[in-house]
Amino acid sequence: GQGSGFLISADGYLLTNNHVVANADEVLVKLDDNTEHIGTVVGTDNRIDIALVKIELGNLPAARLGDSDSLEAGQWILAIGHPFGLMQTVSAGIVGALGRSDLSLLRYENFIQTDATISPGSSGGPLVNLRGEVVGINTAIYSHMGKANHGISFAVPINLARALAERWILGGNISRMGIATIQVDRDMADYYSLAGPRGAFISYVEKRSPAAVGGLLPMDLVVEFGGRKVRDRHDLRLMIAEQVPGEPVLVGVLRAGERKTFEVIPAESPAPIEAPPALEDPEAGGSSAFGITVTTLTRELASSIGVPPAKTGVAIIDVDPESVAWRKGIRPGDVILGVNTSKVEDISQLDEAMSSAGDVTMLKIVSRGYDERFFFIRRSDR
Known part of the structure; x- marks a missing residue:
């Protein structure tokens, strides 16, 4: 495939998107002078969709990196790339919004939204301000039915990409x-009698992890990280990603209504893993509460979707795209373990627990082979 990129150092390091170089047998980098060079992938992360590539040349003209945190909605920007193989194409637009998330594009989402035209081949190119400073990496477009650009494009902020690239260069x-964590919405705020949606709700803490060692617990509500207010779970994810591994950070939480502070030392993350494959439509078992269709979780099914065999529950095999469950982030391949305080091992138990649930229902779910999470759904939305 083809894509774009830009040099960030005179000694040949360049940034692009992960999806530009993923699964490539060889990375060939073509410079502005039309010379071609073999590139080595130094680091890549599909959760953020960025990659760092190195070519063995020196004294190269590197792009100036700006400060994506200083961007404001309405600010003019330029997107540079090679759409459809057309070299050095520039399109202009404005910043439409900042901090776009919940788009189901990446695991870590904090996009810069623009109306600059980005087409196939532009991925990985720089998004620059009017001072010529790179403020983002062009990454995705909003399209209907998967093809045409409808005037909305997304870029990864350069501050996040730069922080990760610097770690990769040092071998980290x-x-x-x-x-x-899960998003704190109005339904969850009401369930826990919170003043309003804010912070990041911890749904699972890995054993012997930095969070566990530091004292964090499931059902803690993270409201501050390193002296910065945490608006939501996306905010927290990015703060953790930007934190230098091994450096202590103070984490402020609400626990049972009481404010507490813990010192946590983040560790280096292992290489990202791909999500397990989608379900192959096993024999459905019925129940379709609030837009989901489920089947009892068998050992074979658990193995195919990456769920530990010791888990019991019901597997979600279909989710109506127009349903509240879909809007909350529930997807096929998720497994329901419990409803409110009740454990669920089969469809009949799920139906019984749902029938006795209150105005807001809490679902405990293993989400697509990742960790256990909680989802809150209001009865009136079912």
Whole structure:
């Protein structure tokens, strides 16, 4: 495939998207002078969709990197790339929004939204401000039915990409704390009698992880990280990713309504893993509460979707794209372990627990082979 990229150092390091170089047998880099050079992938992460490539040349003209945190909605920007193989194409637009997330494009989402035209071949190219400073990496477009650009494009902020690239150059990787979090929405805020949606709710803490060692627990609500307010789970994910592994950070949480602070030392994350494959439509067992269709979880099914064999529950085999479950982030391949305080081992138990649930239902779910998470759904939305 083809894509774009840009040099960030005179000694041949360049940034692009992960999906530009993923699964490539060889990376060939063509410079502005039309010379071609073999590139070595130094680091790549599909959770953020960035990659760092090195070519063995010196004294190269590197792009100036700006500060993506200083961007504002309405600011003019330029997108540079090679759409459809057309070299050095520039399109202009404005920043439409900042911090776009919940797009189901990447695991870590904090996109810069623009209306600059980005087409196939532009992925990995720089998004620059009017001072010529790179503020983002062009990554994705909004399209209907998968093809045409409908005037909305997304870029990964350069501050995040630069922080990860610097670690890769030194042989390191992204930081992790060993937690799974969910978004605090109005339904969850009401369930826990919170003043309003804010922070990141910890749904799972990995054993012996930095978070566990530091004292964090499931059902803690993270409201501050390193002295910065945490708006939501996407905010927290990016703060953790930007934190240098091995450096202590203070994490402020609400636990049972009481404010507590813990010192956590993030560790280096292992290489990212791909999500397990989608379900192959096993024999459905019925129940379709609030837009989901489920079947009892067998040992064979658990193995195919990456769920530990000791887990019991019901597997979700279909989710209506128009349903509240889909909007909350529930997808085929997820497994329901419990409803509120009740454990669920088969469809009849799920139906019984759902029939006795209150105004807001809490679902405990293993999400696509990752960690256990909680989802809150209001009865009136079912």
